[in-house]
Amino acid sequence: MKNILIVSGHPEFHHSVANATILDEVATALPEAEIRRLDWLYPDGKFNIAAEQESLLKADVIVWQFPFSWYGLPGLMKKWLDEVFVHGFAHGSTAKLAGKKLILSFTTGASQALYTADGFFGHTIEAYLIPFETTARLCNLEMLAPVYTCGISYADRDAGKITRKKALAREHASRLVDLLKTIRE
Numbered sequence: 001m002k003n004i005l006i007v008s009g010h011p012e013f014h015h016s017v018a019n020a021t022i023l024d025e026v027a028t029a030l031p032e033a034e035i036r037r038l039d040w041l042y043p044d045g046k047f048n049i050a051a052e053q054e055s056l057l058k059a060d061v062i063v064w065q066f067p068f069s070w071y072g073l074p075g076l077m078k079k080w081l082d083e084v085f086v087h088g089f090a091h092g093s094t095a096k097l098a099g100k101k102l103i104l105s106f107t108t109g110a111s112q113a114l115y116t117a118d119g120f121f122g123h124t125i126e127a128y129l130i131p132f133e134t135t136a137r138l139c140n141l142e143m144l145a146p147v148y149t150c151g152i153s154y155a156d157r158d159a160g161k162i163t164r165k166k167a168l169a170r171e172h173a174s175r176l177v178d179l180l181k182t183i184r185e
Contacts, residue, residue, distance in 0.1 A: 002184045004033035005059035006105075009066035009077025011039055017162055018107045018152040018169040019067055025173030030180060034059070038076050045079065052084045053096075061101045061183055062141070063176070068108040068148070071121075071128045081135075090139045098140035101183060104132055105176050106146070107169070109153035125150070144183075147176045 006026065010019045027035055034055060042048075056062065066077050073081065088094045114120040115128075125148060136143035149172040152165050 002060035003058050004030060004061045004063065004180055004184065005055050006033055006035045006063040006065055007077070007080070008035065008037040008039075009064060009074050009080065010037075011069075011074045011076045016067075017165045018149070018172070019065060021166050021169035022105070022107075022173045022176070023065060025170055026177055026180075029173070029177040033180070038080055045076065047080060047083050049084055052080065053089055056084070056100075057096060059100060061103065061180065063103045063105050063180070065105045068106045068128075072131065085135070085139065095140060100141050102136050102141040102143045103176070103179065104129065104143075104146040104148070105172070106148045107152045107172070108148065108150045110150060112150040115150060144179070147172065147179060 006023070008019065008023055010016050023035055023037070026033065036052070036055060038047075064073075064077065066074055069075070072078070085091070090097050108115070108125070110121070112125075115123065115125045117124065125146075129146065133143055135141075149168050152168055
């Protein structure tokens, strides 16, 4: 059985609808997976680097769960990456993460239609993932296909829209769980 580590980079998880639903669903389906909610563990933003690196070392599969923020990682998760994935641990001649699998699992507020060459942003989601692919390559991680869901805005909070967001998030979680189960076997 593969050890699964899920790092949640939502900066304010208590305000989340989609990412909270995704993690709740994954925790129920895969109770053996370790889930690290960075904003809960480190409300002051001061990471325990040794603990974070130890969790990464134990993992065979690493999932980064986050809301797509300014076309990349939210600030809290970017800070975590900067401080935890240091030379000598994550990359370099004494790197320790080689061979682990990395899965990006994220949500976007904007709809899928906006993430096309002809859409508002002028780029596909995949075009925004090049820095992640480069990070994975530098760290000798095997980056698998991402699991993402577009159109889950944090702004609209009426009951009907929250119900729809939760349904999309449960579907997202189902796809992520299916992928993790396939890898685990």
